[in-house]
Amino acid sequence: MSVLSVAGLKKSFGDIVALDGVDLAVDKGEFFALLGPSASGKTTTLRTICGIERPDQGQVMYEGQDVTHAEVRGRDIAMVFQTFALYPHLSIFDNLAYPLRQNGVSRDEVNRRVGETAEMLRLTHTLDRKPGTASGGEQQRIAIGRALVRRPGLLLLDEPLTNLDAKLRNDTRAEFKRLHRELGMTIVFATPDELEALSMGQRIGLLTDGKIVQTGTPDELYTKPKNAYVASMVGSPRVNLINATRRGADAAPSVETPFMSAEKGPWADALKAFPMGSDLYFGFRPNDIQPIGDGQTPGGPSFTARVHLTEPLGDIVILDLEAGGAELKMVLPEEQAVRYSVGDDVPVFVRVENTHVFARDTGTAIR
Amino acid sequence: MSVLMSLFSRKERRLREAGWGWTLFAGIISLIYFFPVLWIIMTAFKTRADALATPPVFFFTPTLDNFVAVFYRVAQTGSGEAIGTGMGGFFFNSIFVASAGVFLALIIGTLASYGFSRYPLKGNDTYLFVVLTTRMLPPIIVIIPIFLMFRMAGLSGSYIGVILLYAAFNLPFSIWMMKSFFDELSPDVEDSARMDGSSEFGVFFKMCIPQLKAGLAATAVFAVILTWNEFLFALLLTSTDTRTVPVAMARTIGGEIGVEWGLLAAIITLFLIPVFGVTYLLQNHLLRGVTFGTIKK
Amino acid sequence: MKSKFSIASALAATVVAGALTVASAPAVSKDIVLNMAGPDWGPTRFLQEYFNKTYKAKSGNNVKLVFDFIPWPSFYDRVAASLTSGEKKYQMIISDSQWIGTFIEGGHFMKLNKYIDADPELQAIMKDIHPAMTENYSTYPHKSKNYYGFPQFPDTKVTWFRNDLFCHDGERADFKAKFNQVLPCSYDEWKNTDWDVWANVGKFFRRDKGAKLGDGVAEHDFYGVAYQAGKVGDFSSMQILAFIWQHGGDIWDEANAPNAQAEGVVNSAAAVKGFQHYLDILKYAPPVHKTGQMGIFAIQELFMQGKVGAIIDWAGVAPPALDPKVSKFADKTGFAMTPGLRKSDGSIDRTDNIGGQPFVLTTWNSEEVTKEALEVVKWWMSKDVQIEFSKNGGEPGLMSVMNMPEYNDFLPWNRAHAELLQYQKDVWHTPEMFEMLTQQQEEFDKAITGQKTAKEAMDAIAKFQQELLTEVGKIK
Amino acid sequence: MRDFWQWMFSPSRRGPMLIAPALIMLFVMNIFPLMWSFGLSFFHYKASSIRPPTFAGLYYYEKVLTDPVVWERMQTTALIVAMSVLLQLVIGFALAMMFEKKFPLRREILMLVLTPMMLSFVAVGVFFKLFYEPTFGLLSQAYSYFSGEPLTLLATQWGAVWGIVIADAWMWSPFVMLLVLAGLVSVPDYLYEAAEVDRASKWKRFTTVTFPYVRGLLLLALLFRTIETFKIFDVVYLITNGGPGTSTETIAVYVYRVAFQFFKTSQSSALSYILLFIVIVLTNLYLYFVKKRGEEG
């Protein structure tokens, strides 16, 4: 049963349309990711859910009640802002205690719960200080602590990791997951980073231009993107999308690019419906393209590509390839990649079972 | 020794950081600039003969007579008794009227600027323009009507009248300045407090105000500087009991004797102390204040 | 306008109504407060202090005189604002003599004839007041029999001079040798001093720094004479008018309105000559005169600091000259009659402009308040109080006091002052006087600072007055 | 009651409710008196007279605008404003450049320069007049020390104008300095460093890095000070009283005379409104630049 459902939310700020009909349903206890590029409406969606913004149209249902026009303070919802929005003039203890005191919790209870929360978030040693003196990671934990301390029914996190440095971000992802598992709380978080969405979200809603494009588990979004846009938003490095045309027999359609031709992909059946010569995108992940080893039989369509840049990332390397005028990326483990250097011609193949085909005009996946 | 060394050593290649050498340079220039004030302060400790000596004297035996004369004079009836000049009361009036006026302007102005910043109305610019225009008025235009209004309301000569007038006088400035500070505050904090269960009053008083202490201080400094020496309204709207120092000061520039140099200088010196102190304490906020928020980090 | 007025009244109504009910409730004990506006200086402080010490109302009422001491430089602004806005705050006001017309016509100052007529005591006082004062401080229109004010501090200009120089045998001999005139020292010698002598004094005592002066040498550049030449207020006019009158010139005669003329009278050849005479002597004064800032305090200061030998200044600002704390020559200062123009018969014309301040009652006072105020007037104008006042640096208004033999000993300038009173006239008292005075001061200043000739200045003054007075209907 | 408060402070009403007290106060204390005197400008009315006002239409506006005296005073004012504001900008800029650097005791030395702003007009006027006084004045004594002649600065029109301009500029340059300083400190270090690395000359560094950051604030200073200096009264009144002759009589002094000495209330109102119009034009310019500056940043 959805604890939160949002239907047809629309909101404009002057001429700018922020939300253009957002629909969402979040289950109780779910860790839900709202993924979208900047200005896609993530923050506005969260702000509308917690009541800071009033939608122009649409409805917000929370625990079975229509709260679209309810006051902010009445809702049992907490939000962690991207900027953390800590109370700069209050000590960290008082920051954490604030929501409790506002709701008339007794002094002992405040002390106990703040202590507990601080303990959980490893903030105990900082409690006397002002938030301004805390490190980025601590500030973020304070913000979360302040949201958690009153055990809200729903926790909203607005880009919770954006203001952390790269290293901390990696560690914090796992922390969030553990926290969610321990508390079993319903959490909706917004992020522009697909890695965060994939790794933390149990389900992901992909938002763009004020609309939800696809909702699903990380696996679904990765393996079955609804369209080319979703495919390119999810997965890093970005999916290779090559201009292609439908060719082959009616019953055995193939996808042809200037330098290769593929058939028998998971899209084969669906492609039958498309007329010969239809414009398509042929999509495959950089991990699904492999060099053909000596004497190895390619496990899919093959071609020769020229390396024009290598980007070593430690144990993996991204190779920028060029074939038939198209640029594509290939990811290899470091030990394999050292064999190739810029300018080399490499015979490669694509794992056809993991490829996607999209109609070029609408971008819709053909599956 | 190290001080001397750094004076002559090649300067650190940090921009805008200069050593004692620059202190010396800036000190000399500033002292030249400050000289007229210094002269006034020196005059406060001079006898009349020293004050008007030709050539001017820079070294003299200081006297405190002028400071005594600020507060006491000899009775006119020739009985020789010392009579209070009431100057202590005028100092109190100045402090009371200026602080109350500024305080009131800050309260009303801060509320209004919060409104302007957080709940923009249609035609916001027009309201703000009107607000600013009232600050730019040549005061002479409104003196007579205000005088009349005050008489009708029974406010002339009372503290309330002057305080209200000073509040109104400082209001446009407070609104403009505080608005720029509010604009710099993140509304997230306020929304956060709302979500944490704060009422609107709580948001304003417990969240915004504590964060704006610095801004309030800067606005207060400017308002105090502008109010402290106000003369015209103070002259016309106060009576003997509520008169402020700038008005009372005028009695030293033409009675039986032209200018009572030492006495005037002593009053100026004493009167400078509070506003100087306030400015010094809040100096760091001043820079922020004058920019009217036009400089964003 | 009317409607706006009443809206404001309505707005304020509640507040005022509350205040009025309290204020106008019939008082059980008769507390009567007389608010009096006055400049903040000795003569007024004496009035307040002496009143507090000695005054007991005969009526048995508890009468309090509460002074609003306003600094001199702002005195006019404050009083004018109070009167014209209808503040009705003051029951009594110390008014400069020239203001009378403006505020009588504005309906602010109370005509006192019916009270005087009803009160023999007041009649006696009026009779005892020096006629120059009744004429200049009390009557309006000029030379009429309508009485409005009483002298609070009557003032005339007197000559202040340095005993040690003017009575120095060597200097006297030198002067005699040079000009074949007596360097005035004694009262009588000064009484016989005309502008020629005065000018020669200016010439004679112009000494450069280091030159011999009296028993010593001049420590600074030294000047012989100085008198008012300042644009502020009425400063230059007060001295220039004396010259004009003495030369037979005149100001526009308000008493003859609407038959008097400004043009041709104000800029008559005699008037121009008088002004030129003034300018000719002015060049012997210290250099500050070139800036048009040689006001009453500038010359006082120059005198007290020993930069000038003799000045013509108000008796009212003379007390400091006797105070060793502020004057370097407190023990060497003498006072005398002012110089004048020697007429063909050998007598000296000392016609001059009176100074000082009358005080008046205001029109909005209740009968009861007026009665008590008049009691205060009687107290003030009583001989005892006037004597006490004169002993403490004031000037009496009563002839009976001035005629007392010991009067001349109260203050060193008293003899000159009393004797000079007969020569005093005043500028116009009409409401237009401020405009006329301001413009006249500006024009005088232009001549003093060399921007115009005396003739050009006088012509401009006459033209302006003619136009202004024609516009208001005072000249046909 | 609770419902009432809820109605009053419902979200859509919060903005107006917050702004209302300020607007009411400004209306009562500024705008209402203003309208009052605006009304007077269309009537024949003398404050000193008991005669009831009669309608005059635009008579006084025509009278004021065709009065050569008014134009003369305007020119004098423009001259003083131009000279004083220019001087303030130059001195203020120079001082700001000096205080841009961080050096030991900067806070304390800065206070020396800020003090003139805190003095009353009486103090500045009276003491500067003393400094210019030919016999006792410091300035003329210093001058005569070198030339042997006393300096009678206030004897000529230009001298008197300079006398006023120096005093006014001395008093208010610190204000300009604060504004410029705020601009200067907002220039990020890295821009200076980049320009240095890019081998820009000192002049080029100033024009491309320093000046653009200060330009906006300099304009603000220019406009703000122009508007304020336009109202210059006290300093003129005290130092020259408009003399010699009428050569330094500013429009504010003139308005004062017309309103307070001649009691030509209607005429002074009309004149005031023409002044207000000029001020409003200047204010609009000021706002335009504030806005533009905001967009740039």
Place this chain on the structure above:
Amino acid sequence: MSTIQVTNLTKRFGDMLAVSGVDLDVAAGEVLCLLGPSGCGKTTTLRMIAGLETTSDGEVRIAGKRVNEIAPSERDIAMVFQFYALYPSLTVAENLGFPLHHDKLPQAEIDNLVSEVARKLELTDVLHRLPGYLAEGEKQRVAVARAIIRDPNCFLFDEPLSRLDVELRQTMRGQIKEILDGLSKATVIVTHDQLEALTMADRIAVMRDGKIEQVASPHDIFTKPKNLFVAGFIGTPQMNLQEAVLTGFEGDKGTFQVADQTVAMAVDPAVQNLDSGSKVTLGIRPRAYDIIEEAAEDTFSAEVDLIEPMGAETLIHMMESGTDVRVVIDRTVRLEQGERVHMRCRPEQAHVFNTEGDRVFS
């Protein structure tokens, strides 16, 4: 020859030692990345090379010439600042042409150079704009273009990508690298992002607390970290660093007591010089583990605690005796939380660090 040599470079701020005895040698055409956590002194080092900071000790040589006493403007360097340092009042074209004014080139030539560099960095369309109106990525490209428009002795970059978002950062990494490859200048890039360093640098200098920990090629830094700090700092996800006790050494394999398990692993032969029973830290990268079906003497077993899908790969957090072991596996391998798995470290991928934290190697 445009080279940069830095010897014993030291910087003190009061009592604080910000940079201590740094030696660097950057050849012409070489890109050196200074990598380290914030506050490690890398920016100070760069600023000393640029001359924006005085040196407390040591020497900086640019193109073979000692420049310690020379002002930045005379060092003939080009620098990209962290905040880009675009002149706000100049258009993009004017910004680009700015560094050329010193050479008093004719305007036509400046225009040529500007349009050329603009083409190179795809800025042609925005040449007339003011920096305030540019997108973040464009600003960054302008900053780079302004640096490369002239022919300086060397290039200095201060955190050039830190203000870009993930996507742009990826693109710009490649772009900058390509541009730098074409110029044979000594280049120093300061960054705290290891991906930037790994992709762009010819050599990386890892700094900590004002000292250089290791200077080596990206490959060597990654595969042969000199000590625990470098090992832990480089690599995403972070290298697993597990406390262990060396219990023996046989053939090329050492046996280690890790938590409660005994694991034999192929390690550097130098490890056998350690005493048996020595405490060591085992460093194994998350991608160096293979999940295998059955336990063996060279496997380590742990319980799956958390699964983080990362797209093509999945990051598994294992819990064993309170330590978090991270393993990256292909997304096709499915594991369940709570499942116990065995994993084996690939040969030569296990690093041993002694108690001083230095890697033991021959």
